[in-house]
Amino acid sequence: MNLADPGMDTLRQWLLQRHPHLSSIDDSLDLFENKLIDSINFVEYILIIEELIGREIPFANDLVARTATLRRVWENFLADAVPV
Amino acid sequence: MNRLEVRDSNALQQQTPGSEKSIFISGATGFLGGHFLLKRITWPGRVFALVRGDCLIQARQRLYAHLAECADSYGTLLPESDLDKKLVVITGDITVANCGVDADTIDTLRKENIAEFWHCAASLKFEDRHRSEIFSHNIGGTQQMLALFETVCAPASSAEFIHISTAYSVGAAHGDIAEERHLPERKFNNAYEESKNHAENLVVDWCSERGLSYRVLRPSVVMGPRASHHSGTTRFGVYGLTKEIFRLRDTLSRLEHPLQIIGEDAATVNLTPVDECVYDMLSLSVNGFGDQRFFHLCNPSRFNVKQIIALIDSKTGANRVQMVPSREGEPSPLQDLFDTRTRFYAGYYHSDKRFQRSAAPQPALNWSDFDLYLSSFLHELRIEEAGGVGFQSQTVTARDGTPLKVLYCGDPQLPALLLVNAYGMPAEFYWPLAQRLSTHFHIITWETRWVPSLAHPFDPLHCDSLVHARDLADIANTLKIEAATALGWSSGAQVVLRTMAEFPQLLRRGILLNPGVSIAPSEQVRVTRFEAGIRSLFAKIAGNYRMAEKYVELIFGAAGADAGDRQLLSNILTSTDPYLLYMTSLPFRTPESLFRYAHMMHALFSEREDAWTGDVQRPVLVYVGENDVVTHADIGRALCRGLAQGTLHLDPEGDHFGHYYDARVADLVRAFSLQESPEAVDEV
Numbered sequence: 001m002n003l004a005d006p007g008m009d010t011l012r013q014w015l016l017q018r019h020p021h022l023s024s025i026d027d028s029l030d031l032f033e034n035k036l037i038d039s040i041n042f043v044e045y046i047l048i049i050e051e052l053i054g055r056e057i058p059f060a061n062d063l064v065a066r067t068a069t070l071r072r073v074w075e076n077f078l079a080d081a082v083p084v
Numbered sequence: 085m086n087r088l089e090v091r092d093s094n095a096l097q098q099q100t101p102g103s104e105k106s107i108f109i110s111g112a113t114g115f116l117g118g119h120f121l122l123k124r125i126t127w128p129g130r131v132f133a134l135v136r137g138d139c140l141i142q143a144r145q146r147l148y149a150h151l152a153e154c155a156d157s158y159g160t161l162l163p164e165s166d167l168d169k170k171l172v173v174i175t176g177d178i179t180v181a182n183c184g185v186d187a188d189t190i191d192t193l194r195k196e197n198i199a200e201f202w203h204c205a206a207s208l209k210f211e212d213r214h215r216s217e218i219f220s221h222n223i224g225g226t227q228q229m230l231a232l233f234e235t236v237c238a239p240a241s242s243a244e245f246i247h248i249s250t251a252y253s254v255g256a257a258h259g260d261i262a263e264e265r266h267l268p269e270r271k272f273n274n275a276y277e278e279s280k281n282h283a284e285n286l287v288v289d290w291c292s293e294r295g296l297s298y299r300v301l302r303p304s305v306v307m308g309p310r311a312s313h314h315s316g317t318t319r320f321g322v323y324g325l326t327k328e329i330f331r332l333r334d335t336l337s338r339l340e341h342p343l344q345i346i347g348e349d350a351a352t353v354n355l356t357p358v359d360e361c362v363y364d365m366l367s368l369s370v371n372g373f374g375d376q377r378f379f380h381l382c383n384p385s386r387f388n389v390k391q392i393i394a395l396i397d398s399k400t401g402a403n404r405v406q407m408v409p410s411r412e413g414e415p416s417p418l419q420d421l422f423d424t425r426t427r428f429y430a431g432y433y434h435s436d437k438r439f440q441r442s443a444a445p446q447p448a449l450n451w452s453d454f455d456l457y458l459s460s461f462l463h464e465l466r467i468e469e470a471g472g473v474g475f476q477s478q479t480v481t482a483r484d485g486t487p488l489k490v491l492y493c494g495d496p497q498l499p500a501l502l503l504v505n506a507y508g509m510p511a512e513f514y515w516p517l518a519q520r521l522s523t524h525f526h527i528i529t530w531e532t533r534w535v536p537s538l539a540h541p542f543d544p545l546h547c548d549s550l551v552h553a554r555d556l557a558d559i560a561n562t563l564k565i566e567a568a569t570a571l572g573w574s575s576g577a578q579v580v581l582r583t584m585a586e587f588p589q590l591l592r593r594g595i596l597l598n599p600g601v602s603i604a605p606s607e608q609v610r611v612t613r614f615e616a617g618i619r620s621l622f623a624k625i626a627g628n629y630r631m632a633e634k635y636v637e638l639i640f641g642a643a644g645a646d647a648g649d650r651q652l653l654s655n656i657l658t659s660t661d662p663y664l665l666y667m668t669s670l671p672f673r674t675p676e677s678l679f680r681y682a683h684m685m686h687a688l689f690s691e692r693e694d695a696w697t698g699d700v701q702r703p704v705l706v707y708v709g710e711n712d713v714v715t716h717a718d719i720g721r722a723l724c725r726g727l728a729q730g731t732l733h734l735d736p737e738g739d740h741f742g743h744y745y746d747a748r749v750a751d752l753v754r755a756f757s758l759q760e761s762p763e764a765v766d767e768v
Contacts, residue, residue, distance in 0.1 A: 043634045044624055059637050 113206030178225035207709035222279035273431020310357035347433025494522035508671035520750035585699035626680035697726030709738025725729035
């Protein structure tokens with residue numbers, strides 16, 4: 001079941017716009033393994049998350065792991081963020 | 085032994101005064117072949133040199149120019165008197181039947197009683213992606229030389245076929261390497277080694293079956309002359325790796341995490357100075373080969389590869405490359421890219437080969453020699469860099485007051501050829517092509533404004549191809565160039581088309597190499613995955629400076645920050661050639677350069693969907709490499725459909741960087757540019 005959250009909705013909408021063949025995106029779907037995120041749009045993906053949480057996200061070794069699914073984005077970034 | 089005690093090949097000649105024999109040589113315009121000929125020509129006897137060229141005069145000029153460079157590396161002058169007297173240049177090509185030598189010349193050679201056929205020619209390419217060409221030159225070329233040898237020298241003669249191979253034809257073996265035949269069933273580190281091994285075996289079988297005599301000479305990694313420690317014109321082997329790290333030094337020094345080369349601590353490489361190698365060759369020639377068939381032209385010293393890498397790293401100032409036994413964690417995209425681009429050298433990071441040698445040893449090289457070689461080579465590279473490689477330069481002020489650095493070479497009396505670079509690429513990219521064409525053209529190019537140099541103010545709203553077209557026109561007018569040919573590579577093709585459309589009186593012909601232009605993708609016009617990616621990426625970066633910052637951070641800062649499709653990021657840095665990585669990555673070095681570059685490319689892709697072809701009336705040659713992963717061949721086809729006088733040249737072997745390393749592209753450019761145009765300039 002997908003989380004109901006405005007930030008998550010923003011990310012879902014952004015992904016669906018780029019992959020119109022999909023009707024929905026499960027929160028546990030691995031976005032990298034399923035080629036929904038690649039090196040071209042990875043930076044944009046991180047920038048959107050930064051906008052949602054109102055702070056910069058440094059590139060670190062575990063960043064891919066922490067953003068691989070929408071649920072992990074929620075757990076690692078959105079859940080504790082003050083809405084901006 | 086003191087380094088001044090280099091063995092003197094002149095002393096060899098004195099051992100057999102009066103001995104006079106004629107020889108035939110291929111590959112004299114190459115490194116070892118050139119140095120050998122330079123010494124050999126001072127000996128009695130004629131030398132017949134097989135040289136590629138459009139005509140005898142051009143082939144001879146090319147050979148003399150190369151020999152002059154070789155001579156310069158010893159601080160001596162070209163022995164012109166000996167060359168004029170004893171050197172016979174024969175135009176030909178080892179890749180065609182009988183090396184392209186005509187029947188009359190074969191008759192001449194037969195009468196000359198050639199004593200030795202020296203086959204020094206080999207492909208300069210070494211990467212596996214050029215496998216078919218490497219094999220064609222190194223095996224097919226050897227086959228043609230053998231056929232010519234058989235035609236010229238009757239089986240009954242005592243003539244020798246002397247095949248110059250490499251000590252590394254032994255492949256991935258370790259330990260003691262004997263001076264014996266290496267059968268082809270073995271593991272190789274790369275296509276170059278494999279081709280040289282197969283060529284050796286071809287020589288052995290062919291000559292044995294026909295009762296012809298052969299010798300296989302195997303130099304190790306050849307360095308410049310020990311007498312001067314100059315590079316002596318080579319950019320191969322240690323020099324190639326050094327040059328790559330030197331060019332990348334600024335990029336590497338920005339990395340937070342060092343690049344790691346995986347190798348064994350005990351790995352060694354054998355380096356042999358070219359003058360000692362030539363001494364070995366001449367010594368065998370003058371003293372006779374005896375019963376031995378295989379000879380290692382190597383040095384008694386072996387150099388530790390880890391130490392070599394460390395020295396190169398520190399002396400180039402990169403200080404970001406280290407050799408390690410293994411890596412932890414995922415490699416960064418740049419590490420991946422570095423590995424891919426330097427894969428050729430990787431085979432030498434793991435083995436310790438001890439090449440046996442029956443001849444008297446060469447004077448041993450030491451670390452002091454290596455240090456001198458490295459210092460001398462870095463000095464050469466710095467001079468090249470400061471001087472825009474080999475171009476001369478002057479400043480031309482554009483109509484808006486912007487100073488443009490214009491680079492040129494060749495005789496100003498010759499027809500003008502304007503080289504328009506791809507956006508963001510340094511003029512160095514054109515130096516190999518300029519060299520190949522400078523005997524026929526006055527070559528002019530310039531450092532495109534905005535990127536890679538950030539010196540010129542940048543206006544994101546006015547950065548389309550018209551600005552560059554005007555720069556071209558201003559340069560041509562200042563230098564009083566009329567009715568020139570303009571050549572544009574990649575995005576430079578758009579500038580050529582724009583110039584031809586806006587200033588039709590300026591150019592008589594256009595040449596587009598692997599064009600990256602504003603032809604819109606459609607069902608009929610496919611674009612590569614790379615182009616689709618950068619169209620989307622650059623649109624985003626142009627709209628958001630923060631994204632440029634993030635991208636630079638991603639490339640340079642984060643080990644393992646991969647997004648599941650590592651290869652795509654590598655492709656953004658583009659380049660399929662280790663020598664080109666430095667140049668193509670320039671726009672990605674800082675957020676500002678990437679932001680500007682993204683704007684320029686985004687503006688280009690947003691221009692007229694016919695890429696201005698509808699306004700171009702003059703003849704245009706469109707060259708497309710079918711292996712180009714950057715721009716699709718469909719773009720070239722679409723351009724030709726839109727051009728009034730477009731000619732498409734599809735090269736099944738070419739890729740995006742063909743003009744940089746492939747002499748055939750220069751041949752094509754020369755032929756097209758020198759064609760008479762029936763339509764006069766004032767008719768347009």
